[in-house]
Amino acid sequence: MGKTLLNKFGNAIKRSVLAGLIGLSFAACEPVINPTPNYTPTAGISSTKTSIKLGESVPLTFQWGDQNGNGDITNYRLGLDTNADDNIDKELLNSPSAFDNYSWTPNSTGTFKLIAQDTDKAGEMGKADLEIVVSDNIVTPTNYAPTITSNPISQINEKSSYNYQVIANDPEGNNLTYSVIEPPWLSVSSAGLVTGIVPSTSADTNCNVEIDVSDGTNVTKQNYTLTQKNLLDIIGNIQDVETLATQAGEVRIYDGTTRLADINSTDGNFSFHASSPVAQVKLQARFNGGSYIRTLTLDGTKDQDLTNGIRIVPYPNFCSSADFIEFMREINISQLTDVGKEIGLSKWDLNQLKGIEILSVNPKGSANGYFDLIQQNAIESRIKNPDDIGAYVSKARNLSTLNVEVDSINPHYTKEGNIITGIESGWIIVIPDNSMPNAGETPRGYLYDGSGVIKKALIKIDSTISSYNNPVLTHEFGHAFIAPNGEATLSSYQTIMNPSNYITTPGVADKKAGKIIYENTYLPREKLDDILGMNWMN
Numbered sequence: 001m002g003k004t005l006l007n008k009f010g011n012a013i014k015r016s017v018l019a020g021l022i023g024l025s026f027a028a029c030e031p032v033i034n035p036t037p038n039y040t041p042t043a044g045i046s047s048t049k050t051s052i053k054l055g056e057s058v059p060l061t062f063q064w065g066d067q068n069g070n071g072d073i074t075n076y077r078l079g080l081d082t083n084a085d086d087n088i089d090k091e092l093l094n095s096p097s098a099f100d101n102y103s104w105t106p107n108s109t110g111t112f113k114l115i116a117q118d119t120d121k122a123g124e125m126g127k128a129d130l131e132i133v134v135s136d137n138i139v140t141p142t143n144y145a146p147t148i149t150s151n152p153i154s155q156i157n158e159k160s161s162y163n164y165q166v167i168a169n170d171p172e173g174n175n176l177t178y179s180v181i182e183p184p185w186l187s188v189s190s191a192g193l194v195t196g197i198v199p200s201t202s203a204d205t206n207c208n209v210e211i212d213v214s215d216g217t218n219v220t221k222q223n224y225t226l227t228q229k230n231l232l233d234i235i236g237n238i239q240d241v242e243t244l245a246t247q248a249g250e251v252r253i254y255d256g257t258t259r260l261a262d263i264n265s266t267d268g269n270f271s272f273h274a275s276s277p278v279a280q281v282k283l284q285a286r287f288n289g290g291s292y293i294r295t296l297t298l299d300g301t302k303d304q305d306l307t308n309g310i311r312i313v314p315y316p317n318f319c320s321s322a323d324f325i326e327f328m329r330e331i332n333i334s335q336l337t338d339v340g341k342e343i344g345l346s347k348w349d350l351n352q353l354k355g356i357e358i359l360s361v362n363p364k365g366s367a368n369g370y371f372d373l374i375q376q377n378a379i380e381s382r383i384k385n386p387d388d389i390g391a392y393v394s395k396a397r398n399l400s401t402l403n404v405e406v407d408s409i410n411p412h413y414t415k416e417g418n419i420i421t422g423i424e425s426g427w428i429i430v431i432p433d434n435s436m437p438n439a440g441e442t443p444r445g446y447l448y449d450g451s452g453v454i455k456k457a458l459i460k461i462d463s464t465i466s467s468y469n470n471p472v473l474t475h476e477f478g479h480a481f482i483a484p485n486g487e488a489t490l491s492s493y494q495t496i497m498n499p500s501n502y503i504t505t506p507g508v509a510d511k512k513a514g515k516i517i518y519e520n521t522y523l524p525r526e527k528l529d530d531i532l533g534m535n536w537m538n
Contacts, residue, residue, distance in 0.1 A: 039067035041126040045078075045116040051133040051141060057105040058132050064098050064118050065126075072120045078102060081113040081129065088115050106134045144171040145218035152194075152209065155227045157277065158201045166192035166211055166222070174215040181210035183226075202303040204230050204277075232274040234298070236306025238265070238285045241313050241521055249287040249312070254537055255280075255300070274300070283310075284536060290315045295530035311521040313532060347524055348481065349453045354426035355403030356383055357412045362432050369432030375466040376406050379430055382474055388506070389477045413458075423456040428480050432463040440465075440472045442479035452524030478510060481518075 044063030052058055066072045076095045079088030093102060098118075106112060116128045150167035166188070168176055178188040186196040186209065194211060204227060211222045234253070237246045246268035253261040255278045263270045274281075278300035286293045291314045298304050358379050362368035371379065382388050383404055405412070413429045414422035423429050433441070440461040457480040465472050506514070522531055 036068070038072075038120065038122045038124060040124040041066040041073050041118045041120050043116045043118050043126040043128040045114060045128045045130045047130060047132070050131065051135070052106075054106070054109050054134055054136055057103045060102045060104055060114070060130075062098075062100055062102070062116050063128075066118075066120055068120065070098065073098070073118050074121055075119040077115075077117045077119075079115055079117070081115050084113075086115075086127075086129075088117060104132075106132070109134045109136060143174075143215070143217045146170040146174075146176055146213045146215050146220045148211075148213055148220055148222050152211075152222065152224045152226075154224055155229060156198050157229045158198050158231050160198050162186065162194070162196045162198055162226075164194040166194060166213065168192060168213045168220070170215045172215070174217075177214050177216075179212045179214075181212060183207050183209065198228055201228050201230050202233075204228070204301045229277045230301055230303065231276065232272070232278055232281065232298075232300045233303040234272040234283070234306060235270070236304070236310055237269045237308065238287065238294075238310045238312055239268070239308060240287070241311040244308075244311070247287050247289070249285055249291070251283065251285045252536060254282045254284070257538060259538060277301070282537065284533075285310050285312060287312055287314060292531065293533040293536065295533050297530075346452050346454055347518060349455070350518065352426045352455065353402065353428075354424075355405060356428045356430065357405040357407055357410075359410055359413060359429065359431045360406055362434075363410060363413065369434035369463050371406075371432045371463050371466060375432075375463055378466055378468045379473060380404050380406075381468065382477055388474060389481060423458060425455045428457045428459065430459045430461065432466075433460040434462060434464075436460060436462050438462055438465055438472075440476040442476050452526075478506075481514070 042063075042065040046061050046063075047058050049056075049058055060078075062078075064070065064073065064076065074096060076093070076098050077088055077091060078093040078099075080090040080092065081087060082089040092104065092114075093099060104114070110133075112132045112134065114130045114132060116130075117125055119125045146168045147170075148166060148168045150165060153162065153164045156162050166178060168178075170176055176192075178190070178192045178194075180186045180188045180194060183196075185199055186194055188194045188211065192213070206225050206227050209222075209224050209226045213220045213222070236251075238249045238251065239246050248266050248268055251261070251263040251265060251270045251272075252259060253263075253272055260274065260278075260281065261272050263272065281298050281300045283296045283298055283306075284293050291312045294310060294312045296306075296310065358371065358376055360376060361370045383402060412424040412427040413431070440459065442457065442459050459476045459480055461473055461476060
């Protein structure tokens with residue numbers, strides 16, 4: 001029956017009548033509705049085992065699907081592809097209904113290709129396959145080692161907490177376990193967090209770290225070097241260079257020009273601990289009662305034990321401050337200028353001092369001077385008398401043990417001259433020289449390597465004054481034992497370095513110089529500005 005239409009007057013007109021009037025078929029104007037397309041079904045097959053021993057079963061699981069609805073699938077199959085043509089050649093299951101699980105037990109060894117297949121009403125098929133290896137022995141699939149992708153923390157301060165998260169992955173997704181092989185102070189959590197408290201160390205120290213990550217079969221190692229940074233520790237006390245008594249005072253420590261600590265010690269003992277690594281520090285110290293400021297340059301990467309190692313020169317009471325500074329300058333191998341005080345103290349390495357040789361005849365011939373037996377004995381007595389030259393080094397080495405030789409064939413001296421290259425190392429040579437009436441001379445000592453340690457020395461003396469009571473010889477020995485080329489300017493009765501007819505034994509200034517140079521109070525070539533500095537750095 002036709003549908004009702006309205007004309008412009010509102011009257012009903014049946015479509016069949018209208019069609020007859022104009023001779024058209026409205027059927028041609030009906031909308032065309034396309035049918036639902038057919039989708040190819042899908043199939044899936046999987047197993048927890050892909051390699052088994054003959055006689056075992058393989059548990060199979062299947063997945064089926066069709067976008068037209070599973071009701072569109074009419075057939076489900078499982079079989080073997082025996083001809084390698086991607087088709088089921090040997091059927092194991094055939095069902096109009098879906099099956100989700102199946103246990104297959106092969107009866108021979110080899111590699112088998114299982115195919116799961118479903119077919120819909122239109123004849124479209126979905127396929128999936130799975131290979132199973134069957135052998136007389138179980139074939140273990142390849143297991144790959146875990147990989148570590150994190151970079152370790154390779155530097156840490158001593159006494160601080162170490163925290164490093166190891167990040168590792170396993171290709172097969174196996175559970176991972178972590179362990180620290182070394183060092184013993186590190187441990188690791190089950191999640192791979194490496195922690196520990198860095199031990200105390202007296203210097204920057206490298207330690208080997210090994211972390212193992214295992215997937216139960218394979219182990220991956222991470223080896224690296226961890227630098228344990230030393231935080232400088234200093235302990236010490238400040239002593240009077242003359243009495244060696246520990247006294248109250250102030251100690252300042254600097255990193256460059258930055259003051260790290262200002263320590264006021266009521267008993268002269270002190271300690272310091274740096275809060276961060278430092279390469280080098282300067283330490284300054286002085287007594288509360290008044291003294292010169294002692295300055296030391298220290299390696300900041302190593303702990304420093306300065307017990308009995310910081311000896312400070314108090315303001316002198318035997319002469320004026322200016323006189324003492326001048327004296328200290330002049331016992332150096334230097335000119336008497338301000339530049340000289342920068343050179344630093346020179347000293348003998350007394351462990352290398354082999355002996356003193358007295359040449360009875362001047363190497364140029366007897367006309368140039370000779371020592372008679374009485375003069376030779378007088379010279380020798382200067383060496384062996386502990387109240388004379390021995391007082392210079394009374395704390396270091398007993399000079400009476402030195403080998404003193406009187407030898408006219410000159411075994412330890414081969415060449416005359418101010419540059420004493422012809423003297424054997426470790427020897428002080430005394431020669432008669434009449435070209436210096438009533439005087440003596442000690443040419444510049446020879447420093448082998450510029451370290452400030454004197455290796456050998458030459459003394460020239462007028463033989464006519466080489467007597468028991470004349471102070472000139474003792475004065476020249478003072479040069480050899482304190483520092484060749486040095487001259488003191490203190491007044492009489494205070495030092496034999498200022499010759500006097502009344503002084504034949506060391507005075508207070510000589511003993512002070514001996515302590516300064518021979519008791520390891522200061523380092524060879526340590527600058528006088530650091531020994532007798534007048535001001536703090538800041």
